Amino acid sequence: xxxxxxxxxxxVRDHIRAQILNRTYRPGDKLPxxxxxxxxxxxxxxxxxxxxxxxxxxxxVERKRKGGTQVRTDPVTRTTLDIPxxxxxxxxxxxxxxxxxxxxxxxxxAPWVSANFALSQPTKMLHVDALHLADQRPYILEDRxxxxxxxxxxxxxxxxxxxxxxxxxxxxxxxxxxxxxxxIEADRxxxxxxxxxxxxxxxxxxxxxxxxxxPITTVRAVTKPGYQLLTQx
Amino acid sequence: xxxxxxxxxxxVRDHIRAQILNRTYRPGDKLPxxxxxxxxxxxxxxxxxxxxxxxxxxxxVERKRKGGTQVRTDPVTRTTLDIPxxxxxxxxxxxxxxxxxxxxxxxxxAPWVSANFALSQPTKMLHVDALHLADQRPYILEDRxxxxxxxxxxxxxxxxxxxxxxxxxxxxxxxxxxxxxxxIEADRxxxxxxxxxxxxxxxxxxxxxxxxxxPITTVRAVTKPGYQLLTQx
DNA sequence: ATCATTAATATGTAGATACATATTATTGTC
DNA sequence: GACAATAATATGTATCTACATATTAATGAT
Numbered sequence: 001x002x003x004x005x006x007x008x009x010x011x012v013r014d015h016i017r018a019q020i021l022n023r024t025y026r027p028g029d030k031l032p033x034x035x036x037x038x039x040x041x042x043x044x045x046x047x048x049x050x051x052x053x054x055x056x057x058x059x060x061v062e063r064k065r066k067g068g069t070q071v072r073t074d075p076v077t078r079t080t081l082d083i084p085x086x087x088x089x090x091x092x093x094x095x096x097x098x099x100x101x102x103x104x105x106x107x108x109x110a111p112w113v114s115a116n117f118a119l120s121q122p123t124k125m126l127h128v129d130a131l132h133l134a135d136q137r138p139y140i141l142e143d144r145x146x147x148x149x150x151x152x153x154x155x156x157x158x159x160x161x162x163x164x165x166x167x168x169x170x171x172x173x174x175x176x177x178x179x180x181x182x183x184i185e186a187d188r189x190x191x192x193x194x195x196x197x198x199x200x201x202x203x204x205x206x207x208x209x210x211x212x213x214x215p216i217t218t219v220r221a222v223t224k225p226g227y228q229l230l231t232q233x
Numbered sequence: 234x235x236x237x238x239x240x241x242x243x244x245v246r247d248h249i250r251a252q253i254l255n256r257t258y259r260p261g262d263k264l265p266x267x268x269x270x271x272x273x274x275x276x277x278x279x280x281x282x283x284x285x286x287x288x289x290x291x292x293x294v295e296r297k298r299k300g301g302t303q304v305r306t307d308p309v310t311r312t313t314l315d316i317p318x319x320x321x322x323x324x325x326x327x328x329x330x331x332x333x334x335x336x337x338x339x340x341x342x343a344p345w346v347s348a349n350f351a352l353s354q355p356t357k358m359l360h361v362d363a364l365h366l367a368d369q370r371p372y373i374l375e376d377r378x379x380x381x382x383x384x385x386x387x388x389x390x391x392x393x394x395x396x397x398x399x400x401x402x403x404x405x406x407x408x409x410x411x412x413x414x415x416x417i418e419a420d421r422x423x424x425x426x427x428x429x430x431x432x433x434x435x436x437x438x439x440x441x442x443x444x445x446x447x448p449i450t451t452v453r454a455v456t457k458p459g460y461q462l463l464t465q466x
Numbered sequence: 467a468t469c470a471t472t473a474a475t476a477t478g479t480a481g482a483t484a485c486a487t488a489t490t491a492t493t494g495t496c
Numbered sequence: 497g498a499c500a501a502t503a504a505t506a507t508g509t510a511t512c513t514a515c516a517t518a519t520t521a522a523t524g525a526t
Contacts, residue, residue: 006510006511007510008509008510009510017408020442021408033475033476033477034476044511044512046511046512047510049477049478049479050510052477055342060406063476063477063478064474064477064519065476065518065519065520066474066475066517066519066520067476067477067518067520068475068476068477068519074317074321075403075406075409076318077315077317077402077412077440078313078314078316079313079314079316080312081314081464082309083309083310083312084309085309088307097278115435116417144288169308170260170308172521173253173254173308175254176442177310177312177464179314179435180461180463180464181414181461181463182462183434183435183436184434185432185433194245199432200418201416201434203414203416207310226271226415227415227416228414228415231410231411238520239480239481240480241480242480266507267507268506276480277480277481277482278482279480279481280479280480280509281482282509283479283480285507286508297488297492298486298488298489298505298506298507299487299488299489299490299506299507300489300506301505301506301507302506302507329494
């Protein structure tokens with residue numbers, strides 16, 4: 001009657017999750033201590049700990065020292081989102097990637113940039129406007145600002161050939177990244193750059209990165225009409 | 234000269250990440266084996282393993298048995314997204330939450346529903362149209378379909394009082410969740426329900442959940458104009 | 467009763483050891 | 497040389513032990 005192999009932490013996790021699914025434990029309920037669960041299932045406490053850690057990361061349970069483990073009362077939908085380099089994204093969909101530099105200048109930062117970086121002082125940054133193409137057609141329009149203080153090397157890069165997107169992601173790993181999604185109506189300028197009708201609804205992905213509290217770059221990526229962002233799973 | 238406390242796995246992770254940041258190890262480079270790193274830093278292999286696991290989860294390195302650990306050549310922007318219950322979201326912003334059931338009927342599923350669930354057969358599901366309000370004003374319009382096979386209990390719930398959103402999240406934990414984000418132009422019907430101008434750009438959050446390959450619900454949440462979705466961090 | 471101090475307790479973390487597993491490298495056979 | 501069998505190896509997992517840490521509960525002084 002004993003199981004052939006011993007329990008893995010994923011088995012334990014699935015077992016506990018199943019108990020939550022089948023309402024043995026309901027939102028708000030307190031789970032037994034790790035040690036008791038371990039004894040029940042016949043495994044080590046560290047195995048239960050590993051399982052619980054995963055459930056906690058997934059937002060299914062909440063753990064507190066001394067307080068024990070509790071099924072979350074207000075479960076959230078928690079997912080992982082991967083945003084690849086645009087070139088990779090296009091290629092993965094079987095398209096031919098293209099890139100076009102539209103403008104490049106050192107300018108006083110726009111209000112949305114200082115808002116994203118929480119900067120109070122007016123500052124100059126490298127402002128890059130570029131277009132990513134899929135199969136010769138506009139795919140993503142990026143309005144990017146790069147801190148020349150944090151990433152001075154970018155000034156030596158020929159952005160007509162290498163996209164800032166790619167260079168930064170390869171050469172400037174970040175320690176913090178904020179994302180923001182929303183929809184805009186294409187104004188005349190944006191519409192013409194993206195070859196989209198004026199007024200069409202466009203998904204915007206705004207991303208800001210820091211390295212230890214020092215801003216690296218912030219980008220407003222305006223996607224072509226019909227663009228969808230998916231989680232994988 | 235020795236450190237007062239011993240190294241924690243987060244220290245190890247930060248140390249290795251710092252080496253990647255300062256280009257000691259570049260994208261594509263192979264890192265030493267866990268054991269050597271452990272010896273170097275003066276900690277146990279399990280500590281290095283824990284750190285590496287985290288870096289691997291974060292998409293910074295790639296690990297392969299026998300193959301060793303490698304800095305990812307094509308780093309992705311990977312973040313965690315939390316989507317709370319709408320009521321919680323409104324309340325957290327200091328607003329007063331309201332809810333309105335617009336319609337409720339058992340109907341043949343719409344094409345986008347069968348697409349989301351990858352169903353080939355025409356099926357009937359519970360179709361619920363509802364409006365979430367913040368401070369008396371339209372906030373999110375949800376067009377939801379619920380499988381009465383997987384969640385028959387929903388038929389007994391008075392959806393005029395309790396939102397399906399809330400009931401499901403509390404009573405039907407899922408094992409799989411797919412998300413999809415895109416922008417739409419408000420058509421006349423949508424615009425009037427959301428009290429938004431016709432043609433305004435709206436962010437749509439589409440979410441489908443399963444319990445072990447059996448569809449639970451899919452929802453098209455159309456947000457009010459100006460809505461933004463953020464990652465926390 | 468109030469508040470600070472102390473003890474108890476459940477989770478968190480580190481270390482050591484042993485074995486599992488996947489993948490690469492090597493060896494051997496034809 | 498081609499291909500299968502085998503060995504070597506780096507990560508993955510499980511267990512036990514010991515101690516750290518945060519938080520609650522109990523205790524004691526005022």
